[in-house]
Amino acid sequence: MRWKLATGTALVLAAFAAGPASAAGDLNIYNWGDYTSPELIKKFSEVHDVKVTVTDFDSNDTALAKIRAGGHGFDIVVPSANYVPIWISEGLLLEARPDQMPNFKNVDPRWVDVAWDPGRHYTVPWQWGLTGIVVDTSLFKGEINTSAIFLDPPEELAGKINVAPEMNDVLFATIRYFGGSWCSTDKEMLKKVRDKLVEAKSKWLAMDYDIIEKFASRDYGAAYYWNGAAMRSREKNPDVRFGFPKEGYPLFMDSVAILKDAKNPENAKLFMDFIMEPENAAMISNFAKYANGIAGSEAFMSVELKTAPELNIPAEYEAAGEFLLACPPEVNEFYTRLWTDVNK
Amino acid sequence: MPSAAPHPAVRPRGARRGREIARRWLLSAPALLVILVAAVGPLFVMALYSVMAKGDFGDVRFGTFSSEGWFGVFFQRDIFDDTLTLADAHLTIFWRSVVLSLQTTLAALLLGVPTAYFIATRPARSREIWLFLITIPFWTNLLIRTFAIQEVIRNEGILNGALVGLGIVDRPVQIMFTDTAILIGMVYVYLPLMVLPVYASMEKIDFRLVEAGYDLYAGRLAVLRRIILPLARPGIVAGSILVFIPSLGAYVTPRVLGGGKNMMLGNLIELQFGPGRNWPLGAAISITLMAVVMLALLVYVRNATKGGQHG
Numbered sequence: 069m070r071w072k073l074a075t076g077t078a079l080v081l082a083a084f085a086a087g088p089a090s091a092a093g094d095l096n097i098y099n100w101g102d103y104t105s106p107e108l109i110k111k112f113s114e115v116h117d118v119k120v121t122v123t124d125f126d127s128n129d130t131a132l133a134k135i136r137a138g139g140h141g142f143d144i145v146v147p148s149a150n151y152v153p154i155w156i157s158e159g160l161l162l163e164a165r166p167d168q169m170p171n172f173k174n175v176d177p178r179w180v181d182v183a184w185d186p187g188r189h190y191t192v193p194w195q196w197g198l199t200g201i202v203v204d205t206s207l208f209k210g211e212i213n214t215s216a217i218f219l220d221p222p223e224e225l226a227g228k229i230n231v232a233p234e235m236n237d238v239l240f241a242t243i244r245y246f247g248g249s250w251c252s253t254d255k256e257m258l259k260k261v262r263d264k265l266v267e268a269k270s271k272w273l274a275m276d277y278d279i280i281e282k283f284a285s286r287d288y289g290a291a292y293y294w295n296g297a298a299m300r301s302r303e304k305n306p307d308v309r310f311g312f313p314k315e316g317y318p319l320f321m322d323s324v325a326i327l328k329d330a331k332n333p334e335n336a337k338l339f340m341d342f343i344m345e346p347e348n349a350a351m352i353s354n355f356a357k358y359a360n361g362i363a364g365s366e367a368f369m370s371v372e373l374k375t376a377p378e379l380n381i382p383a384e385y386e387a388a389g390e391f392l393l394a395c396p397p398e399v400n401e402f403y404t405r406l407w408t409d410v411n412k
Numbered sequence: 413m414p415s416a417a418p419h420p421a422v423r424p425r426g427a428r429r430g431r432e433i434a435r436r437w438l439l440s441a442p443a444l445l446v447i448l449v450a451a452v453g454p455l456f457v458m459a460l461y462s463v464m465a466k467g468d469f470g471d472v473r474f475g476t477f478s479s480e481g482w483f484g485v486f487f488q489r490d491i492f493d494d495t496l497t498l499a500d501a502h503l504t505i506f507w508r509s510v511v512l513s514l515q516t517t518l519a520a521l522l523l524g525v526p527t528a529y530f531i532a533t534r535p536a537r538s539r540e541i542w543l544f545l546i547t548i549p550f551w552t553n554l555l556i557r558t559f560a561i562q563e564v565i566r567n568e569g570i571l572n573g574a575l576v577g578l579g580i581v582d583r584p585v586q587i588m589f590t591d592t593a594i595l596i597g598m599v600y601v602y603l604p605l606m607v608l609p610v611y612a613s614m615e616k617i618d619f620r621l622v623e624a625g626y627d628l629y630a631g632r633l634a635v636l637r638r639i640i641l642p643l644a645r646p647g648i649v650a651g652s653i654l655v656f657i658p659s660l661g662a663y664v665t666p667r668v669l670g671g672g673k674n675m676m677l678g679n680l681i682e683l684q685f686g687p688g689r690n691w692p693l694g695a696a697i698s699i700t701l702m703a704v705v706m707l708a709l710l711v712y713v714r715n716a717t718k719g720g721q722h723g
Contacts, residue, residue: 129686133470154469233672235687259492274589274671285568287588397468397689404688405488405501411675412501 095335097122098131098142100322103195105355112342118335135160135327143330144339146194149321150236150394152184162326164337166192171344179321179361183391191323192340193361195296195352198319198381198389199237201311202291202298204283212311213385215245218292219268226271228289230282233275235407236392237318238265241292244316244388251395258406265410275411283308294320296358299378310378312385318392321361455699462695470689481692485700502680502697509677512591512666513659516598517606520655523599524606525648529640531607532614543611546604554601558668561597562588565669589671597665602658606651613647614640649716657705677701 095112097104101124109120123142125131128151134140136158147155155161166172167180167188175193185191203212208224218229219242231238240250242265248257273288279297282288284304291298298310324343326336342348349360350368359379366374373379381389395403462481464472488499531542549557564570565587572584587593617640625635641648663678672679677697684694 127686129470129689133685136471158469230671235683255492269673272673275673276667276671285566287567394469397466400687400689404683404690407688408501408505408675408680408683411673411679412504 093118093332093335095120095144095332095339096142097144097146097339098125098135098140099144099146099194100124101126103146103322103356105351107355108343108348108351111348111351112339115342116335116338118332118338132158138329140327141331142327143332143336144324145327146322146324148392149182149184149319149323150392152191152323152325154394155325156185156190160328161190162328162330162333162336163189164326164333164340165189166337166340166344169337169341169344171341174344174346174349174362174364176361176363182321183393185323191325192344194322194324194343195356195358195360196319196321197295197358197379198312198317199232199234199241199292199294200298200313200317202279202283202288202293202301203309203311204286204289204305204307205309206307207289212309213314214311215241215292215313215315215317217290217311218272219245219264221268221271221290225290227273228287229272230274230276230279230288230291230293231272232277232291232293235403238292239403239407240318240390240392241313241316244313247315250390250392251399253399253402258402262406262410269410280304294358295378296356299357299373299376302378303372312381312388314385314388316388316390319389320392455702458695458699462692462699464692466690466692468689470685470691472691478692481690481696484690484693485696505675505677505680506701508674509660512594512598512676513656513662515595516602516659517652517656519595519599520603520606521648521652524603524651525610525644527603528607528610528614528644528647531611532617533619539615543608546607549601549604555664555668557601558597558665561600562669565593565596588669589673591670593669594666597669598659598662601665602655605654605658609650609654610644610647613644613650617643645716649713653709653712657709660701660705 095118097109097120099122103124104122109122112118113120125134128148131145131147132151132154135142135145145155152161172188175188179193179196180188182188201212201215201217203217203225205212207228208217208222210222217225218231221229239261242261243250243252243257245264246257246260248254248261252258279288279291279293280300281304283291283301286305295310298308302308302310324340326333326340330336343352344362346362346364347368349362349365353360353365353373354368354370357373357376357379394400461472463477463479464474465476465478465480467473484499485502486499487496488501489496527546531539531546534542562569566572567584567586567588569588571587572581575581576584587596621639621643622635625639630638661678662676663682666672666676667679670676675683681694681697681701684690684697688694
């Protein structure tokens with residue numbers, strides 16, 4: 069009995085010595101829907117004796133609005149790259165310094181000095197991917213590494229195309245299709261963008277989320293969509309292939325951040341460090357089928373994921389990828405009106 | 413007030429009545445307070461937000477007033493040559509929503525009135541069963557029901573499977589992602605809201621009047637037009653309102669069944685609060701929508717009740 073007590077005390081002391089990272093308690097995570105590996109959460113709760121609650125959001129703006137309103141009770145949020153600077157400038161994030169955590173050495177050097185959080189003082193990589201071309205090759209055998217698939221659709225695919233209803237992703241690909249740069253206000257180019265989208269839209273079937281079931285049922289012949297979903301579509305319809313638009317495509321990375329008014333900041337820090345462990349990062353990817361930013365996690369990934377052509381950008385198309393940054397407010401307003409005009 | 417002193421006998425009764433009125437107010441105060449806070453409060457917030465300047469990343473800048481939001485509802489500077497024009501994108505979307513809502517209401521009337529008539533003319537006991545059946549769809553979440561409809565009408569779905577299987581068509585009919593799909597979905601979702609109020613007023617009809625009509629040599633159409641419909645009018649008015657208003661703001665059904673290629677008002681408003689980051693404009697569009705609905709209702713109800721008195 070005494071022995072047990074002594075060890076207990078020693079453990080508690082050890083915990084204090086190791087820093088304020090005393091576990092036990094709660095952790096409330098606010099993440100995208102269908103994105104958090106239950107296996108990962110289970111392991112974290114068991115290892116650190118923390119009760120984890122995961123709440124879903126469906127868009128960056130929803131998350132931002134809800135957190136800004138206050139009284140949310142969340143500790144961790146997972147915003148996309150282009151939104152992280154907004155969260156930081158609005159003073160919503162805790163400067164948790166993940167770059168000083170023990171497992172930070174595992175972060176792939178490519179994802180350390182990122183534009184939205186140089187040196188990673190606030191955020192840790194969760195998953196990353198891109199928006200590209202998904203084609204059912206039983207219908208169309210030509211070149212698929214181009215945005216022309218949805219902007220100038222080949223006859224075989226016209227009327228069977230789904231485009232993700234995402235203003236920024238669609239405008240990005242179209243602007244790059246005309247050789248423009250993101251956040252540009254070149255009116256001549258943007259006029260072409262608008263006219264092209266209006267024209268192309270008449271050849272689209274839908275602008276909707278969820279492509280996996282519809283590629284499986286062969287309702288869709290092509291899509292402009294995220295690569296992880298493309299991979300899941302291929303698992304249900306072996307004719308599905310993913311193309312990397314050579315004209316330019318948007319990359320995304322969702323990053324884990326701790327909220328400034330978190331009730332359990334210590335547990336949140338534990339979680340940050342936990343997901344930088346390659347074995348744990350692999351769980352994230354195995355579940356949601358996107359790449360993570362942790363070097364060495366491949367060793368723990370499922371075979372299908374490791375070899376998935378959707379998740380490994382071929383060298384020749386690497387330079388065409390660019391992170392979607394948040395445009396200045398006046399540009400954003402202009403893009404919104406253009407988008408409304410296209411969708412009226 | 414008459415200057416003459418009130419009759420002595422009246423005074424105590426008047427005082428009692430005063431107390432009675434005060435007590436009624438007191439009793440309804442909690443409900444009134446809830447309505448005031450829960451209904452007028454958010455409206456006030458919306459009105460306030462619509463006249464503020466927009467924040468850079470959503471939200472509004474409090475204390476900085478701006479008419480930009482309201483201006484943007486009706487007018488726009490052309491995005492390319494800066495000339496001032498009517499906001500035709502908004503008007504087009506507005507018009508699409510109104511037309512779809514009218515179609516939905518009309519279809520719900522055509523299907524709902526005969527259904528309500530059928531139920532109202534059943535024996536009392538089986539009426540309860542029919543009503544119960546009408547309410548069953550409410551037990552399931554709207555989104556799930558919408559996805560279920562998608563399963564019925566999509567190309568490889570139940571309906572097309574049956575049509576192709578029976579040899580009626582040789583290729584699946586493209587219903588999914590069309591305006592027809594939206595209409596089917598909306599009518600399905602809102603039909604009970606038409607049937608229930610129409611039934612409620614038809615149930616009260618004294619069917620001896622119908623017999624009397626026949627006795628007086630009225631044809632079936634005349635009976636329907638001169639007796640049944642006028643008596644069911646309150647229900648028809650209520651049902652139409654109950655269907656029309658939510659149709660106008662419908663968001664899930666057009667999105668899921670229509671494929672989201674063309675915006676409805678709900679989507680336009682969502683865009684402003686979402687990636688558009690223009691909350692004042694979103695608030696102003698919402699208020700405009702409400703004002704239009706209110707106006708349409710006033711005209712409709714006034715005309716409908718006037719007609720009722722004539723009948």
